[in-house]
Amino acid sequence: MKTLDFWFDVISPYAYLAFERLPQALEGCSYRVRYRPLLFAGLLKHWGQLGPAEIGPKRDWTMRQVHWLAREAGVELALPAQHPFNPLALQRLALACGEVDGLPNRRVVEALFHHVWRGAGADANDPARLQALAHALKPALDPQGEEVRQRLREHTDEALALGLFGVPSIVLEGKVFWGLDALPMLKAALQGDAWFEAPWQEAARPLPGVQRR
Secondary structure (H helix, E strand, O other): OEEEEEEEOOOOHHHHHHHHHHHHHOOOOOEEEEEEEOOHHHHHHHHOOOOHHHOHHHHHHHHHHHHHHHHHHOOOOOOOOOOOOOOHHHHHHHHHOOOHHHOOOHHHHHHHHHHHHOOOOOOOOOHHHHHHHHHHHOOOOOOOOHHHHHHHHHHHHHHHHOOOOOOOEEEEOOEEEEOHHHHHHHHHHHOOOHHHOHHHHHHOOOOOOOOOO
8 A cells, every 4th residue: 555645735725626536536546645734835935936826817717717626526615705814723733633643634634624615705714713623623732832833844844855846745655746637647656657667757857948037
C-alpha cells in the first residue's frame, strides 16, 4: 500500500473539491492518505505570487469554474461570506486535532472543509461558528498554543522544501501532483504506469527561455 500526502489549505475551493473527489478518482487503487495542513499564503509569499482571488478577473473565473466543477461532480458548494479570508485558525485547529503522526484524520479535514464551503455563505471566521466547530472536534491540543503554531510553520517549510507552490498538492513517492485536474495522473502513477519513470523526468527537462527582467 502506497502513501499519499494530501497538502491542503481550506481557503482553496480546488482543495475542497479534490478532497471530495479523491475516493472516487482513485477507486480500485491501494493507498492511504496523510492529510497535511499548510499555509497557502506562505507558499505564495515564498514564490512571489498573488493568490487567484487577489487578481480580479482571475477570481471571477475561479469562482465560476469551481461552481461548475462542483455541479458536474455533484458536490455541494457555497462561497463563504468573505473570500479570500484568513484560514489560520482553521489550519491550526486541524493540527490541534492530530492523531497518528500528529496529523488530522479525514473526518476532521472534512469538517473543516464543510465549515468553509458548505456554510451557506456564512463567515468562516465567525467566532461563534469557530467555537462550535472546535467543540465538535474536541482538539487534543490548544489550537492557539505554541506547539500547534510551530507545527504549522514546520509543515509549511516542509512543503516548500518539497517544491510545493499551490494547493491541493498530493505527493506520491517524491512526485508532486498539483491541482484537482491532476487526480487522473495520480491514479495512473498509483497503478504503475511506466510514464512516471523516465518520461516523467524528461518532460520537465529545462529548456532555454526568455528571462524577464
